[in-house]
Amino acid sequence: AQKITQTQPGMFVQEKEAVTLDCTYDTSDPSYGLFWYKQPSSGEMIFLIYQGSYDQQNATEGRYSLNFQKARKSANLVISASQLGDSAMYFCAIDNNAGNMLTFGGGTRLMVKP
Amino acid sequence: DGGITQSPKYLFRKEGQNVTLSCEQNLNHDAMYWYRQDPGQGLRLIYYSQIVNDFQKGDIAEGYSVSREKKESFPLTVTSAQKNPTAFYLCASSFGGRSNYGYTFGSGTRLTVV
Numbered sequence: 001a002q003k004i005t006q007t008q009p010g011m012f013v014q015e016k017e018a019v020t021l022d023c024t025y026d027t028s029d030p031s032y033g034l035f036w037y038k039q040p041s042s043g044e045m046i047f048l049i050y051q052g053s054y055d056q057q058n059a060t061e062g063r064y065s066l067n068f069q070k071a072r073k074s075a076n077l078v079i080s081a082s083q084l085g086d087s088a089m090y091f092c093a094i095d096n097n098a099g100n101m102l103t104f105g106g107g108t109r110l111m112v113k114p
Numbered sequence: 115d116g117g118i119t120q121s122p123k124y125l126f127r128k129e130g131q132n133v134t135l136s137c138e139q140n141l142n143h144d145a146m147y148w149y150r151q152d153p154g155q156g157l158r159l160i161y162y163s164q165i166v167n168d169f170q171k172g173d174i175a176e177g178y179s180v181s182r183e184k185k186e187s188f189p190l191t192v193t194s195a196q197k198n199p200t201a202f203y204l205c206a207s208s209f210g211g212r213s214n215y216g217y218t219f220g221s222g223t224r225l226t227v228v
Contacts, residue, residue: 004156006156009154033212033214033216035216037216037219043202043204043221043222043224044219044220044221044222045157045204045217045219047215047216047217050214050215050216091156091157093216095216098211098212099210099211099212099213100145100162100208100210100211101159101162101172102147102159102206102216102217103159104149104156104157104158105156106155106156107154107155107156
């Protein structure tokens, strides 16, 4: 079974600064995918970034990048140049070997200060 | 536009009543999922379906039932056997198997027991 741990329940960051949200995972599957989602107060889940377990390079999508350290089983999300609209809950998730089941962590609430 | 539609947005249930949450997608996705989210928590998988007329229990299936008679539709019934149904319910879909984009989520239904 997969498990995701997000140890930061809440974080503050100053607008325009970078912030790192931590995610560690546990899985026995040889192949897996790691995902980050953003959930604003409205409730919808917005896909941010994906990292495959065999990808050699860290994934990047605009201001989002994933610091993937496979040996440490960590997949931290880095948001550069934070904006007020980045204030939301952020969830890390992992899929299983078949890629047909996502397991989510408990989330981190990010608050961007003006 | 393609997407997932959940209805209603808010739902109130009396003790002992069954209620059904609707989830419809026009993305031609094969797989559909139901997640439950409690305040300040991550998402937990209730049921999922990979193909029509087939579905599997997730981690917290007790007190819930589903059907998958059409590819586009995956309704969730919260039965009276679910002792603590007040939560935010999210439906999701995917092509099945691993996707770089993970799942597409609906906007959720907030269920409250009164």
